[in-house]
Structure formats: structure tokens, C-alpha cells
Amino acid sequence: MLVAAVVWLKPAPGWSFRGAGYAQTTSGQSLAIIVNQSNPVENLSLTELRRIFLGERSHWPNGRRITLVIMPPGEPEREAILREVCRMNEKDYNNHFLHGLFTGEVFASPKTLSTPVGVRKFVFNVPGAIGYVRTADVDDSVKVLRIDGLLPGDKDYKIPMQARLAK
Amino acid sequence: MKSSIVPLTRTTVKVTGRIFKVLPMLLGVLLSTRVVRAQQAPDPADQDKQTIRMLLERVEQLEARVTQLEAARQGRPAVAPTLVTQQASTPAEPETETQAEQPSEPERMDLSKTLLRMRGFGDITLHGDNHKGDTTSFSLGQLNLFVTSDVSEKFKFLTEIVFEAGPDNAVGVDVERMLLEYSPSDYFNLAVGRYHTAIGYYNTAYHHSTWFQTTTGRPFLFDFEDKGGPLPIHNVGVSASGLIPSGRLGLHYVAEVGNGRTSRSPANEPVQNLVDENNHKAFNLAFFARPESVRGLQAGFSVYRDVLSPANLPRIGETILAAHAVFVRPKFEWLNEALVIRHAPFGLSHVFETPGFYTQLSKQFGSYRPYFRYQYMNESNREPVFPDIGLRHGPSVGLRYDASESVAVKLQYDYTLLRRQEAVNGLALQVGFTF
Numbered sequence: 001m002l003v004a005a006v007v008w009l010k011p012a013p014g015w016s017f018r019g020a021g022y023a024q025t026t027s028g029q030s031l032a033i034i035v036n037q038s039n040p041v042e043n044l045s046l047t048e049l050r051r052i053f054l055g056e057r058s059h060w061p062n063g064r065r066i067t068l069v070i071m072p073p074g075e076p077e078r079e080a081i082l083r084e085v086c087r088m089n090e091k092d093y094n095n096h097f098l099h100g101l102f103t104g105e106v107f108a109s110p111k112t113l114s115t116p117v118g119v120r121k122f123v124f125n126v127p128g129a130i131g132y133v134r135t136a137d138v139d140d141s142v143k144v145l146r147i148d149g150l151l152p153g154d155k156d157y158k159i160p161m162q163a164r165l166a167k
Numbered sequence: 168m169k170s171s172i173v174p175l176t177r178t179t180v181k182v183t184g185r186i187f188k189v190l191p192m193l194l195g196v197l198l199s200t201r202v203v204r205a206q207q208a209p210d211p212a213d214q215d216k217q218t219i220r221m222l223l224e225r226v227e228q229l230e231a232r233v234t235q236l237e238a239a240r241q242g243r244p245a246v247a248p249t250l251v252t253q254q255a256s257t258p259a260e261p262e263t264e265t266q267a268e269q270p271s272e273p274e275r276m277d278l279s280k281t282l283l284r285m286r287g288f289g290d291i292t293l294h295g296d297n298h299k300g301d302t303t304s305f306s307l308g309q310l311n312l313f314v315t316s317d318v319s320e321k322f323k324f325l326t327e328i329v330f331e332a333g334p335d336n337a338v339g340v341d342v343e344r345m346l347l348e349y350s351p352s353d354y355f356n357l358a359v360g361r362y363h364t365a366i367g368y369y370n371t372a373y374h375h376s377t378w379f380q381t382t383t384g385r386p387f388l389f390d391f392e393d394k395g396g397p398l399p400i401h402n403v404g405v406s407a408s409g410l411i412p413s414g415r416l417g418l419h420y421v422a423e424v425g426n427g428r429t430s431r432s433p434a435n436e437p438v439q440n441l442v443d444e445n446n447h448k449a450f451n452l453a454f455f456a457r458p459e460s461v462r463g464l465q466a467g468f469s470v471y472r473d474v475l476s477p478a479n480l481p482r483i484g485e486t487i488l489a490a491h492a493v494f495v496r497p498k499f500e501w502l503n504e505a506l507v508i509r510h511a512p513f514g515l516s517h518v519f520e521t522p523g524f525y526t527q528l529s530k531q532f533g534s535y536r537p538y539f540r541y542q543y544m545n546e547s548n549r550e551p552v553f554p555d556i557g558l559r560h561g562p563s564v565g566l567r568y569d570a571s572e573s574v575a576v577k578l579q580y581d582y583t584l585l586r587r588q589e590a591v592n593g594l595a596l597q598v599g600f601t602f
Contacts, residue, residue, distance in 0.1 A: 047459060059352050065320050091572055092497035098286070098601070099379060101315060103371060104325060104358070107350050108317055109284070128320075 029161040030152035031080050032135050034120065034142040036127045039064075043146040046085065046158055052130060053085050055097060055106035060128060068110035069122045069131035076161060077116070081132055084159045134161060286313045287602040288376035292383065296581075296593035307332050308599070311343075311375045323348045329375050333393075343375050343401065354409040361440065364402045365421040365453040366469050367504045368491040378599035381500065381536060381567055383579045386525040387544045387559050388506065392428065392437035397508055397521060397546065397553050398487065399428035399473070401438040402449060417457035421469075425449050430475035430483070430552055445482075449473035455491075463496040475510070480551055484511040498531040510552055521546040521556070529567075536567040548586075558586035574600045 033049065035041065040062055044052070051057045058066055071078045073090050082093055100106030113119050116137035123129040124141040135152045138144055150157045288311040295303030310330040318324050327344040346360040363370050369389045373380050390396030404425025411418035426439035427449030455467025471487035489506035505524035511517075522545055529538035543560035546553065565579030581593040 057353055058350060063352055065350070088497060094572070095497070102286075102313060102374060102376065102379065104346070104348065107323060107348070 030135050030157050031077060031084075031132050031159040031161055032138050032152045033130065033132055033145040033147060033159070034123050034138065035130050035145055036123055037141070037143050038127050039130075039143060041145065042143075043149055046148055049147060050085050050087070053081060055100050055108075055110075058107040064128040065107070067108070067126050067129045069119050069126075069129055070110045070112055071116075071119065071132075072112050072114055075114075077132055077134060080159065080161050132159075283314065283316045287311065288313065288378050288600070289602070290377040290597055290599035292595055292597040294383075294593065294595035294597075296591050297589070298591045298593075299589075307338075308377060308597075309375050313376075318347070321350055323350065327375050346406075352409070354412070356408050358406045358408075359404070361401060361403045361438070362406050362423070362425075364399050364425075364451055364471065365406070365408075365423060366398055366451065366471055366487055367489040367506055368455075368465065368467075368493050368502065369504060370398070370400055376599070376601070377577075377597065378573075378575055378601050380599075381527070381529045381538050382540060382563065382565060383577050383595045383597045386504075386527070386540070386542050388504070388523045388525060388542070395553075395555060397523075397544070397556055398506075399449065399471070402427065402451075403438065403440055404448070411454075413456075415459040417459055419455050419457065419467075421451070421453040423449075423451040425451075427473040427485075428475075430477045432478055433553075433555075445474060445476045447474040461494075463499075464492075464494050466492040475552055477552055480512065481515070482513045483551060484513065485509070485552075486511070500527070500529050502527040510550065512551060519547045519550050521550065534569045536569070537565070538567065539564050558584070560584050561590070573602065574598065 033044070039060065041060060048057070052066055053068065053070075055068065060066055070081070082088055082090065086093055088096065097106060097109055101109055111122065113122055113131075116133040119131040119133050120137065120139065120142055123131050130145075144151060147158055152159070288309075290308035292306045292308055293304070294306065295301070308331075312328045312330075314324075314326050314328065316324040325344065325346045325348060326342060329341045329343045330338055331341065332338045342361065344361055344363065346358045346362055348356060348358040350356045363374055365371050367389070369386060373385065373389075377383060385391070385396075388396070389398060389400065391400050392398075402423060402425035404423060406421065406423040406425075408419065408421040411420055425448065426443040427447075429435045429437050429439055429444060431444050449471065450473070451469060451471040453467060453469035455465055457465050468488070468490040471485075471489075473485045475483040475485050477483065486509040487506060488509070489504065491502075491504040493503065494501045503524075503526045505522070507523075508521040510519040510521075523543060525540060525542035527538065527540040529536050540563045541561070542563070544556065545558045545560070546556040548554075548557070550556070561581065561583040563579055563581045565577055568576045570576055575598070577595075577597045577599065579595045579597070581591070581595070583591040583593070585591065
């Protein structure tokens with residue numbers, strides 16, 4: 001009976017819990033890591049990306065300071081980054097940054113922008129910026145980084161959205 | 168030669184007749200179209216003038232914008248000059264940290280402002296023990312205002328301003344940390360001001376906030392100077408730190424030069440904020456590794472060296488050797504540190520050593536985090552500089568409950584053995600918070 005309950009509760013592929021019921025996910029989509037077009041970096045390992053998103057790296061190889069731009073809590077993109085890249089929940093992520101700023105190990109806190117358009121424009125404006133948007137929100141104003149040599153949409157790309165559909 | 172004249176048949180005559188009827192209409196339409204076109208399209212000369220006028224207006228707009236940007240960016244060269252050319256080709260709208268989109272005219276973000284951020288920490292404790300002379304009391308802990316500011320792309324300011332009640336119940340203010348940091352790369356960061364000396368792990372991982380700490384207080388070894396701690400917790404000087412290229416080993420270094428700790432008299436302010444009591448500077452060198460393969464693990468050591476000048480005593484060489492291995496993840500921590508403080512009076516062969524260590528273990532279960540700590544410190548009875556510390560050792564157990572993301576309630580029991588004194592049983596209930 002327990003097994004049956006677990007099977008019943010476990011969402012089918014492509015679906016996830018949303019409120020009291022199910023909602024179809026955007027598991028087919030990926031999250032694109034975007035940087036300014038002037039950034040010479042083309043590829044990052046997932047480990048390097050994690051260090052950047054945890055504030056443990058504060059400079060690009062060309063010496064420019066990394067400015068991290070994130071979306072507010074509750075956004076599916078942010079949830080995907082915390083889950084797939086940072087491997088933390090919201091509380092742990094906030095505590096990590098607060099502690100890092102307190103000890104001085106994190107040089108600057110991330111900028112929070114509420115929309116993909118805002119993220120894209122920020123990245124376009126700030127040469128050292130790095131952010132994330134859904135692949136559908138990417139345009140020519142920003143550069144999409146390869147992660148472990150793969151672009152969003154490639155097989156085995158490691159940052160799937162797997163988030164809930166729009167409300 | 169064959170004639171090209173086609174004989175008129177009935178059909179052709181009929182068609183031709185229709186054409187003659189339609190032709191005037193077609194001519195009329197064509198003429199009217201030409202007239203309309205002539206009215207719509209300006210004269211080429213007028214068109215050029217209009218274009219020139221528009222371009223001049225655009226140039227004026229751009230010049231005004233450049234002037235505005237230059238004025239705004241004085242003192243903050245955060246935006247690369249190349250952006251100006253990017254703007255000309257691809258306009259972008261401004262974006263603040265909270266707004267989403269604005270349908271305003273194309274404009275660059277204003278990145279010229281220095282951002283002052285403030286975060287507060289505080290705690291209130293009810294504690295009691297059976298130590299002679301102690302009373303059960305409510306205590307205001309340190310009220311800590313932690314302020315940072317992004318001065319520019321590579322400079323940052325950081326300070327901790329702490330309001331704290333002393334043994335006389337009067338509240339005083341201390342600038343516990345004040346640092347201007349210069350960060351040109353991950354491999355080299357320079358900070359000047361007042362900082363926490365990088366001896367071991369705890370002193371730079373936890374500063375003046377109990378909310379961050381699992382337990383109600385710091386280990387004996389890392390007690391603040393004005394609470395009787397044996398270490399030079401604070402220092403005023405220069406600190407360099409950064410990564411050492413070491414691949415997956417994740418090596419870091421810290422090198423510090425500062426005034427060191429006051430030793431002339433216990434009544435003096437322990438941190439030499441303004442004047443060093445001697446010309447010898449305190450040096451500290453620390454190395455630690457954060458291996459990529461074991462996230463959360465950090466292991467390292469440090470060497471601190473200073474010369475102390477206590478009143479009525481010969482100068483004393485102070486060496487502090489420390490080593491640590493900690494494993495810290497959001498839901499689990501295991502801290503282990505050991506150190507020895509060596510005081511070697513000049514001209515004497517005897518060296519006074521104070522060894523100490525602590526181990527601390529905790530695990531998070533939902534909002535609850537039970538913890539255990541055992542600590543030990545043994546100072547010689549004849550210790551020349553800090554004779555009041557003596558021997559202390561014993562366990563502490565406690566429970567931290569995170570009532571919210573910003574409020575933690577802790578209950579801790581301490582059992583402390585002292586040299587030639589009765590063991591102390593202490594109980595503390597603390598609420599720590601950030602705001």
C-alpha cells in the first residue's frame with residue numbers, strides 16, 4: 001500500500017507538483033547561462049559555475065569583476081539554478097551569501113532582477129555580469145556560455161529547467 | 168514578305184471596342200496615381216535636408232547623453248567605455264534592482280552610485296551558573312551593525328560597529344572591524360584597517376554575531392580580548408589573501424602585518440588601534456586548502472609572531488601555532504582546531520606554552536540543530552602575560568532552534584572544570600537574530 005502511495009505521489013516525467021495538483025513542467029527547456037558579449041569566456045565547467053554562483057570567484061580571467069545577477073526567490077529559473085548548480089535550498093543559499101559577505105570572502109552580493117528581460121538587459125549593460133534566463137528568453141544582446149562544453153539544448157546539458165509552467 | 172497586319176475579325180473588333188472604353192479609365196487611374204505619388208514623395212533636396220536635420224538632432228541627443236553619463240560616472244569607472252558604442256547600436260532601457268521593465272526612452276543604467284548596505288545582528292541571553300560571585304542575569308549581547316559599501320569595482324568598504332554593555336552595565340561602542348579592501352583578482356586581495364587575525368578557523372569564520380554561530384558563544388580559545396581571551400583576535404594593519412593556483416586542491420593563503428596585541432598592562436585597551444607599544448610588528452601567515460573533491464572540507468595551519476613588551480618584564484617573543492580541519496555543510500558541521508601559544512621571555516631559556524583545542528559537532532534536523540562541543544585550554548600558572556586564564560576544559564551540549572530565517576533560539580549547558588576550583592555548571596538561553 002505504501003509503495004502504491006509512493007507511486008501515486010511520484011510525479012510522472014514532465015510533470016511536477018504545483019499546489020494541490022499537478023502542472024506540466026518545462027523539462028524540455030534548459031537554462032542558459034548568459035554573459036556580456038565582450039566577455040572572452042566561452043565555456044565554464046559546472047564546478048566553476050557553482051563557485052561563481054556561490055560568490056567564491058569574484059573575477060573573470062581578464063581581471064574584470066564578476067557581477068552576479070539572479071532572479072528573486074520563487075522564480076523557476078532561480079529554483080533551477082539553486083537545485084542544479086548551487087545544490088542548496090533557498091535558506092541555505094541566503095545564509096551562504098550573508099555569511100560570505102560577513103566574513104569578507106564574498107566580495108559583493110548578487111543583484112536581483114525580477115524578469116528575464118531585466119536580467120538580459122543587465123548582462124548587456126555590465127561587462128562583468130553573469131546571469132541566467134530560459135533559452136526562449138535569449139537574444140543576440142548577450143552571449144550564452146557553454147557549460148562543460150555543452151550549450152542549452154545539447155544532449156546531457158546539465159542545467160535543465162524542470163520547473164513549473166506559468167501560473 | 169508576310170504582312171504583319173492581322174485582319175479584323177468580329178472578335179477582335181469587339182475586344183478592341185472594350186479596350187477603347189476602358190482605356191480612358193486606365194489613363195485616369197494612372198494619372199491620378201502619379202499625382203498622388205508626386206504629392207507623397209518630397210523633393211530629393213527636401214528629403215536630404217530633413218535627414219540632416221534628424222541626424223543633427225540625434226547627435227545633439229547623444230552628446231547630451233554622453234555628458235550626462237560622464238558626469239554621473241565621475242569617481243566610478245565601473246562601466247567600460249565600450250558600452251557607449253554599444254548603446255549607440257543597441258539601445259537598452261535602465262533597470263534597477265527591483266523594477267521589471269519601464270517603457271521609458273532608451274537609457275543606460277546608473278551604475279555610478281556607491282551602495283551602502285547595512286545588516287544588523289543582536290542577541291539577548293539569560294544565563295546562570297554555580298560559579299562563586301556569578302548571578303543569574305539577563306544580558307544584552309552585542310548589537311552589531313555590519314555595513315558594507317561597494318566603493319568601486321575593485322574597492323569595498325566593510326565595518327562592524329558594535330554596541331556592547333560592559334561589566335559596569337554601561338553600554339559602549341566599538342569599531343570591531345573596519346576594512347578597505349582592494350580586490351584586483353582572485354589571487355590577490357589587499358585589506359587595510361582593523362580585521363580579525365587569521366589564526367585558525369573560527370576567528371575569521373565567525374565575527375561579532377552569535378546568530379551565525381551554532382552555539383551561544385565562542386570557544387574559550389577564541390574569546391574576545393576584552394572577555395579574557397588569550398589570542399590577538401583583532402589586529403590593525405594590512406592583510407593580503409587569495410587563491411594559490413593549485414587546481415582541485417583549492418589552496419589559499421593569508422599574510423598579515425599589524426600592530427599586534429597590547430601587553431604592557433591588562434588595564435589597557437587590548438587592540439592597538441592608534442599606537443603600537445613597540446616598533447616590532449606582528450606577522451601572521453596562514454595556508455589552508457578547500458579541496459574540490461570534498462565540498463565543505465577545509466584544513467590548514469597558521470603561524471603568528473609578535474614581540475610583547477609587558478611592564479616590569481623583559482620583552483617576550485610570542486609565537487602562536489594553529490592548525491584546523493573543519494567540515495561544514497549547511498546541515499552538518501564538524502569543527503576541530505588546536506593551537507599552542509608560546510611565550511619566550513628574552514634572556515630566559517624557559518618557554519611558557521599554552522595548548523588548547525576544541526571540537527564541535529552539530530547536525531540540522533529541520534529547524535532543530537543539536538550540538539556538542541568539547542574544549543580544552545591549559546595555561547601555566549607562571550604564564551607571564553595573561554596569568555588569569557589557567558586551566559579550563561569540559562563539554563557543552565545544546566540545541567539551536569531556528570524559529571524563523573532570522574531568529575534562532577539556543578539552549579546550552581556547559582560543564583567546565585577549572586584548576587583548583589569547583590567545576591562550573593552553567594545554563595544559557597539565548598535568542599539571536601539578524602535584522
